[in-house]
Amino acid sequence: MKKRTSLALLLLFSLALNSLGQTTPTLPQQGQSGDDEVVRITTNLVQVDVTVTDKNGHVVTDLRPDEVEILEDGRSQKITNFSFVSLEGEGARQPVANAPGTTVDKTAPPVPPARLKPEDVRRTVALVVDDLSLSFESMHFTRQALKKFVDQQMQPGDLVAIIRTGGGIGALQEFTSDKRQLYAAIERVRFNLQGRGRFGAFAPLEGDLVKGSQLPGGREAPEDKSGSLDEINEFRENMFAIGTLGAVNYIVRGMRELPGRKSILLLSEGFKLFDTGSDSDNFRFLESLRRLIDLANRASVVIYTMDARGLQTLGLTAADNTSGLSPDEVESQLSTRSKELFDTQSGLNYLAQQTGGIAIRNTNDLSGSIKRVLDDQKGYYLIGYRPDEATFDPATGRRRFHRLSVKLKRPGLNHRTRTGFYGISDEKAVPTRRTRVQQMVGAITSPFNSSGVRLRLTSLFGNDPKAGSFVRSILHINVRDLTFTEEADGWHKTVFDVLAFTFGDNGTVIDQVSKTQTIRMRGETYQNALANGFVYYMTVPVKKAGAYQLRAALRDAASERVGSASQFIEVPDINKNRLTLSGIVMQGLDPATLKSATQPPAQEDVAANAGADAARKTEDVTDATDPQASPAVRRFSRGMVMQYGYVVYNAKASPSPQLTTQLRLFRDGQLIFTGKVMPFDLTGQQDLKRLNGGGLVQLGNEMIPGEYVLQVVVTDALAKDKYRVATQWIDFEMVK
Numbered sequence: 001m002k003k004r005t006s007l008a009l010l011l012l013f014s015l016a017l018n019s020l021g022q023t024t025p026t027l028p029q030q031g032q033s034g035d036d037e038v039v040r041i042t043t044n045l046v047q048v049d050v051t052v053t054d055k056n057g058h059v060v061t062d063l064r065p066d067e068v069e070i071l072e073d074g075r076s077q078k079i080t081n082f083s084f085v086s087l088e089g090e091g092a093r094q095p096v097a098n099a100p101g102t103t104v105d106k107t108a109p110p111v112p113p114a115r116l117k118p119e120d121v122r123r124t125v126a127l128v129v130d131d132l133s134l135s136f137e138s139m140h141f142t143r144q145a146l147k148k149f150v151d152q153q154m155q156p157g158d159l160v161a162i163i164r165t166g167g168g169i170g171a172l173q174e175f176t177s178d179k180r181q182l183y184a185a186i187e188r189v190r191f192n193l194q195g196r197g198r199f200g201a202f203a204p205l206e207g208d209l210v211k212g213s214q215l216p217g218g219r220e221a222p223e224d225k226s227g228s229l230d231e232i233n234e235f236r237e238n239m240f241a242i243g244t245l246g247a248v249n250y251i252v253r254g255m256r257e258l259p260g261r262k263s264i265l266l267l268s269e270g271f272k273l274f275d276t277g278s279d280s281d282n283f284r285f286l287e288s289l290r291r292l293i294d295l296a297n298r299a300s301v302v303i304y305t306m307d308a309r310g311l312q313t314l315g316l317t318a319a320d321n322t323s324g325l326s327p328d329e330v331e332s333q334l335s336t337r338s339k340e341l342f343d344t345q346s347g348l349n350y351l352a353q354q355t356g357g358i359a360i361r362n363t364n365d366l367s368g369s370i371k372r373v374l375d376d377q378k379g380y381y382l383i384g385y386r387p388d389e390a391t392f393d394p395a396t397g398r399r400r401f402h403r404l405s406v407k408l409k410r411p412g413l414n415h416r417t418r419t420g421f422y423g424i425s426d427e428k429a430v431p432t433r434r435t436r437v438q439q440m441v442g443a444i445t446s447p448f449n450s451s452g453v454r455l456r457l458t459s460l461f462g463n464d465p466k467a468g469s470f471v472r473s474i475l476h477i478n479v480r481d482l483t484f485t486e487e488a489d490g491w492h493k494t495v496f497d498v499l500a501f502t503f504g505d506n507g508t509v510i511d512q513v514s515k516t517q518t519i520r521m522r523g524e525t526y527q528n529a530l531a532n533g534f535v536y537y538m539t540v541p542v543k544k545a546g547a548y549q550l551r552a553a554l555r556d557a558a559s560e561r562v563g564s565a566s567q568f569i570e571v572p573d574i575n576k577n578r579l580t581l582s583g584i585v586m587q588g589l590d591p592a593t594l595k596s597a598t599q600p601p602a603q604e605d606v607a608a609n610a611g612a613d614a615a616r617k618t619e620d621v622t623d624a625t626d627p628q629a630s631p632a633v634r635r636f637s638r639g640m641v642m643q644y645g646y647v648v649y650n651a652k653a654s655p656s657p658q659l660t661t662q663l664r665l666f667r668d669g670q671l672i673f674t675g676k677v678m679p680f681d682l683t684g685q686q687d688l689k690r691l692n693g694g695g696l697v698q699l700g701n702e703m704i705p706g707e708y709v710l711q712v713v714v715t716d717a718l719a720k721d722k723y724r725v726a727t728q729w730i731d732f733e734m735v736k
Helices: 005-009 011-018 136-153 179-187 228-255 279-298 327-354 366-375 436-444 523-532 606-615
Strands: 023-026 046-053 068-072 075-077 079-086 123-129 158-164 262-268 301-307 379-385 401-408 414-417 420-422 455-464 468-477 492-503 509-521 534-541 546-556 562-571 585-589 635-637 641-649 659-667 670-674 690-698 706-716 725-735
Touching: 046 068, 046 401, 068 079, 068 379, 123 136, 123 228, 123 366, 136 179, 136 366, 158 179, 158 228, 179 546, 179 562, 228 262, 228 279, 228 301, 262 327, 262 366, 279 301, 279 327, 279 420, 301 327, 301 366, 401 414, 436 492, 436 546, 436 562, 455 546, 455 562, 455 641, 468 492, 468 546, 468 562, 492 534, 509 523, 509 534, 534 546, 585 635, 641 706, 641 725, 659 690, 690 706
Parallel strands: 123 158, 123 262, 262 301, 635 725
Antiparallel strands: 023 534, 046 379, 046 414, 068 075, 068 401, 079 379, 401 420, 455 468, 468 534, 492 509, 492 546, 546 562, 585 641, 641 690, 659 670, 659 706, 706 725
């Protein structure tokens, strides 16, 4: 059946508006690593990572096994494994920041983010902002340091997360190389009114209201006989300290799924290892801290800590009020302030030391400190030995903590490593995900997509004058990964579970889908589903602009194979009347199906004339002949014509819109083609606030197979310079 190009390209948006809030399976529909072990604790091998530096702090790479001695509980062990792992690669050394003296064009369109594969990851870093403890002052400088890191210090091959300890599960999965997502995370880093942080790092000095002191009007202050205020404050401090450790524990568990050696940088105002409470309370706190350290060690996570308070003046400041205080009382309160700094830093020091990290304190250069942490991750040694049977206490089953230490025989060197482990093997320490819920939640909280069932997720932003903004998501399922049982009369049945969450910019769940689906097919429908897969459509109305994450998991009930997919999407504020683009709908067409009243466009290579081809529009096209080239899958063959469409919102129209469009093509994050600047076609437009755009691109026969990104750049000549350019992009794959 023939249809107008604009209608074909905007079909998904019309579907979305007709089914807001619904989740509908469509049958049939068009279709289409292993982790590096670092720390290992087994009954046959104990292997740990050791960082060795010279007196200048540079990583030493030429150490020999005979220059190292490793001890367990003070007893020397025979080294059976010894190797140096370099984290420096060509990608990691590429400069990201602009060279000094260069001018940055702030109006230039942004570069679409390249998808980072597990094998491309050089460094995995979680920047954990302890908003449960940070003061208003510290939060300001922390935000500045984070922005500088993303702007200037982040390198190709870095997988980064910016996480708040006061956030929930929605904040955990922001491990990404996409700077848009990291900027959105930084925007959520704000002073937490519910935390224990104050305006400044320390409370100002002031006199206590005790019996005999005078209040305004000559009234005498009441006597506090209970002393309960100090107890409440102490209890509150302890609870927030436990909350910080709990959040770090949760993050470490999430990072356990990532490959290789990982790092956490905790930006905090610290916590106390001991308080004035009972010995049993202190023991429980230290035991939970030690178990966190053991978990981090087994997950190959090095924890660095930074005191975000910087270099503090512990003497009198302008904020202090010494009125009514004797010299001894002033001295006592200043001494308490110094002790608080020492006690809270001791907790940060201990956590870093026990996991092989560095504790950074008493410096105002937070950005430089982040760089120091990154520079520390240039390489490490893996050292292993065969443990004694007594290490794991097979007779008694006791899980004693075993201390590890390393001695270097070459003078002038320093080292850092993990300080110990519990006598339990990794197989028993890591719980097996047995239940359906555990399997699906594990997949949906994994930073990398699970591939037990191959899924492809596409989320598109759109807006309707009546329904408002929405996110339309297409989840393509590879049916060959599902298990079918044969029934009478040629029927085939499969059962699978679907779990999907949409998280808002504060980590809260905006929408969720959880259901078990039973599907029966036979004949041609079954064969088409096997060949092409099928699609779930999920549409979520969005009442508030911001950054959103959609995460979906699917579990085959019979085999218990699980697949997952996730996507980050920004929803702009349409009400600000700024130039904005919807998501891009894309599909591939066979050139032979293109028909028009005039001579069809020449089949030219995309690298030679993509801009001109994109500007041409045909009145009539047929549906995509290859299901793999559908909007849900977007796997194109050489020589295909790629059809794309989008909507332009809020173009200035006085007296009429003056828009231009341009295409840019990227491969592996590198710009490989820039099209000509073309005038936007206003023919037949009904709503000047919602302009339908699109075109055709001829894919050349010489295009290399791989992953690509198509970017559309729209410029409004009537808008202010700051809001003149809007961009949108979508990924696709070229196959042979």
